[in-house]
Amino acid sequence: xxxxxxxxxPEPRGDPSPGQSxxxxxxxxxxxxxxxxxxxxxxxxxxxxxxxxxxxxLQLISSLLLLQNRRVAxxxxxxxxxxxxxxxxxxxxxxxxxxxxDDVERFDVSAxxxxxxxxxVGSAGRDDIxxxxxxxxVDVAASKAAPLALVISELLSxxxxxxxxxxxxxxxxxxITRNEDAFRIEISDDGVGxxxxxxxxxxxxxxxxxxxxxxxxxxxxxxxxxxTRVVITLPVNGARP
Amino acid sequence: MNERPLGVxxxxxxxxxxxxxxxxxxEAGCRALGHAMTADEAVTMAHDLHPDLALVDVHLADGxxxxxVARRIHQDCGGVALFMTAxxxxxxxxxxxxxxxxxxxYSGNGVRSALHYLTACLRDGHAPGPPPVGLTxxxxxxxxxxxxxxxxxx
Numbered sequence: 025x026x027x028x029x030x031x032x033x034p035e036p037r038g039d040p041s042p043g044q045s046x047x048x049x050x051x052x053x054x055x056x057x058x059x060x061x062x063x064x065x066x067x068x069x070x071x072x073x074x075x076x077x078x079x080x081x082l083q084l085i086s087s088l089l090l091l092q093n094r095r096v097a098x099x100x101x102x103x104x105x106x107x108x109x110x111x112x113x114x115x116x117x118x119x120x121x122x123x124x125x126d127d128v129e130r131f132d133v134s135a136x137x138x139x140x141x142x143x144x145v146g147s148a149g150r151d152d153i154x155x156x157x158x159x160x161x162v163d164v165a166a167s168k169a170a171p172l173a174l175v176i177s178e179l180l181s182x183x184x185x186x187x188x189x190x191x192x193x194x195x196x197x198x199x200i201t202r203n204e205d206a207f208r209i210e211i212s213d214d215g216v217g218x219x220x221x222x223x224x225x226x227x228x229x230x231x232x233x234x235x236x237x238x239x240x241x242x243x244x245x246x247x248x249x250x251x252t253r254v255v256i257t258l259p260v261n262g263a264r265p
Numbered sequence: 266m267n268e269r270p271l272g273v274x275x276x277x278x279x280x281x282x283x284x285x286x287x288x289x290x291x292e293a294g295c296r297a298l299g300h301a302m303t304a305d306e307a308v309t310m311a312h313d314l315h316p317d318l319a320l321v322d323v324h325l326a327d328g329x330x331x332x333x334v335a336r337r338i339h340q341d342c343g344g345v346a347l348f349m350t351a352x353x354x355x356x357x358x359x360x361x362x363x364x365x366x367x368x369x370x371y372s373g374n375g376v377r378s379a380l381h382y383l384t385a386c387l388r389d390g391h392a393p394g395p396p397p398v399g400l401t402x403x404x405x406x407x408x409x410x411x412x413x414x415x416x417x418x419x
Contacts, residue, residue, distance in 0.1 A: 072352070072355075075351070076324075076351045076352055079351035079368075079369050079370050080279075080351050080369060080370075082369075082370040083279075083282060083351070083369045083370040083371070084279065084281060084282065086370060086372070086373075087279075087281050087282050087284075087285040088281060090285050090288075090373055091281065091284060091285055091288075094288060113370075113372045116370035116372070117372075119370065120368055120370065124353075124368075138398075139398055139399075142397070142398040143372050143374050143375060143398065146374040146375075146377070146378050146397075147372070147373065147374035
């Protein structure tokens with residue numbers, strides 16, 4: 025490969041005709057432009073290749089979990105695998121979304137929530153749980169996408185899997201609003217309430233608390249009688265909530 | 266619904282993905298007819314088995330041959346192809362005659378919803394509504410299945 029950091033050869037001393045040196049310069053510029061264009065094309069191809077591999081590997085991980093989930097009979101093991109599958113799916117949804125948009129630096133949280141809810145609704149197979157969304161368009165840095173997606177996924181899974189024992193109908197609400205220096209994400213349900221749902225999924229709660237710490241976000245779980253309301257307050261650009 | 270199940274050919278070089286897809290097909294009320302890993306296998310099986318639908322990965326065991334597989338299934342076998350790939354942006358504008366694409370990584374539920382939806386489209390000749398999340402239809406099939414009219418009506 026050509027070393028692009030090297031400056032072009034200096035013009036030789038002497039006095040060639042003005043027309044000649046101008047043609048030389050133009051040739052140099054054309055050559056370097058070609059080299060840079062080719063280098064950029066190579067890098068772009070490499071980026072696509074890496075993106076492709078990440079997506080295929082995520083697909084492989086999710087298929088492995090699905091296949092094992094079909095094999096085991098123990099309800100506790102099934103629930104654990106199901107939980108991991110939800111988490112991998114959340115990360116997969118992030119990755120699909122990030123490279124769908126033209127801006128790979130920013131992540132549209134509301135679009136992600138719409139995708140995730142559609143998936144959770146379908147896989148829960150519960151027609152008796154009504155979902156409502158009120159989502160303002162909110163972008164975060166791509167580096168925050170995966171941890172934030174995991175937190176939201178965990179809360180949604182909790183609400184759909186634990187708040188409504190078989191036969192109990194109910195509602196789940198997801199709202200995202202933007203204040204001056206923070207985003208507010210609310211997930212609430214009118215199900216059986218916190219003591220039961222939190223004790224059922226202690227690992228999920230740990231994940232939420234750890235990731236909120238990483239995101240410098242505030243996590244509040246309130247008794248909504250009936251049900252639970254969880255509010256995540258995420259500072260914009262490092263401001264404290 | 267007591268109708269003939271959709272016969273589906275799986276064209277995918279990752280055996281674990283193909284195995285899981287067979288379960289998903291079964292759950293969506295479809296019948297898996299076979300599993301091909303290369304372009305030649307896929308075209309031969311499509312000729313012999315006459316699938317209603319072929320799920321086609323772009324990168325197969327013999328290289329990026331999936332697009333050509335879709336084109337041949339569309340032109341020579343009378344079946345409908347659906348891409349399943351991580352490289353959605355690299356598909357040709359005409360989708361090589363395929364009806365659409367499911368982007369990888371997909372979820373089990375995403376595939377089941379897409380199969381239910383496509384079963385209705387292929388049976389009725391028109392779409393029951395907008396496609397489910399995760400399924401993108403090709404321009405030709407958006408027109409064929411009357412989605413322009415649906416968009417106007419809503």
